[in-house]
Amino acid sequence: MINLFDAGFTKVKFRPDLPNKMEPIMTNHSTRCLAFLFSCIILSSFLFGQKDSNRELRRLNAKIDRIRVQVDSLELDNQILLPELMSAFKQAVKSKTQQDSITLVILKRINTLSNKISVLENQSNYMDSTALEIFNKLLLVENKIVTLTNSYNEMAMLKSGEPISDEPKFNSAQYKQTYMKSLGHFQNQEFDEAIIGFDELVSADATNSLADNSQYWLAECFYSQKKFKRAIAEFEKVFTYAGTDKDDDAQLKIGLSFQSMGNIAKARAEFQRMIDYFPGSEYYPKAKESLKQLSIN
Numbered sequence: 001m002i003n004l005f006d007a008g009f010t011k012v013k014f015r016p017d018l019p020n021k022m023e024p025i026m027t028n029h030s031t032r033c034l035a036f037l038f039s040c041i042i043l044s045s046f047l048f049g050q051k052d053s054n055r056e057l058r059r060l061n062a063k064i065d066r067i068r069v070q071v072d073s074l075e076l077d078n079q080i081l082l083p084e085l086m087s088a089f090k091q092a093v094k095s096k097t098q099q100d101s102i103t104l105v106i107l108k109r110i111n112t113l114s115n116k117i118s119v120l121e122n123q124s125n126y127m128d129s130t131a132l133e134i135f136n137k138l139l140l141v142e143n144k145i146v147t148l149t150n151s152y153n154e155m156a157m158l159k160s161g162e163p164i165s166d167e168p169k170f171n172s173a174q175y176k177q178t179y180m181k182s183l184g185h186f187q188n189q190e191f192d193e194a195i196i197g198f199d200e201l202v203s204a205d206a207t208n209s210l211a212d213n214s215q216y217w218l219a220e221c222f223y224s225q226k227k228f229k230r231a232i233a234e235f236e237k238v239f240t241y242a243g244t245d246k247d248d249d250a251q252l253k254i255g256l257s258f259q260s261m262g263n264i265a266k267a268r269a270e271f272q273r274m275i276d277y278f279p280g281s282e283y284y285p286k287a288k289e290s291l292k293q294l295s296i297n
Helices: 002-010 017-161 172-189 191-204 211-224 228-240 247-261 264-276 284-297
Strands: none
Touching: 002 228, 017 172, 017 228, 172 264, 191 211, 211 228, 211 247, 228 247, 247 284, 264 284
């Protein structure tokens, strides 16, 4: 570019005699040179800019190629690993299903065993309650047998003229006649008539030798009617008679009355009192056996 500029100036001839004509020629030539110089600068800038763009484009293409390689590698890994992962997942699901199935079977068996245990417990409780009920019924039967035996023994003693206790003090004939009649009502299970007779005897003369027996049989009538609360009250009155031989009988029947009412704690206490206070009684073994049965149940 400088050479061309210089070449343009070498063609100009300076003529001293033509100063006014030289100035326009120089101005036009300089303008053309400046325009050419500006064009060259713009062209160079464009060429340099295009070179930088090509370099950036090549860099981006290389980066894209690297990313494609990575994508291809990932696709290859997926093709290899995906079937293995799917197989492992299916196996895990299958194993979980099997475990759930086994757990369900175990829970069903546990539930079945629990139901069987409940049934057995109910049967055991029913058998225990049935055994206790049978035992109570046997006691009632046995007591009735003993009671009837005692009543017949007393009746036989009265008919034979043997004294039951001390010599009567007041209206002995009438007292004895009413007593025998009331005892007969009891033996025939005519308890209401027996209650009227024995209650009349107790109220008429509490000092009579048959008064404690009358009180005892009065309590036995209520016991036979299963009026256990009233029977307990009447049995307890037997202890108010001095020198009575019916105290151990009454004590045993109090325990049996509480047992029949279902008051096991009181029944135990009364049987224990029988054992403690009447060790020589004929009913001592019976009280011990009853206490033992209540302790087992």
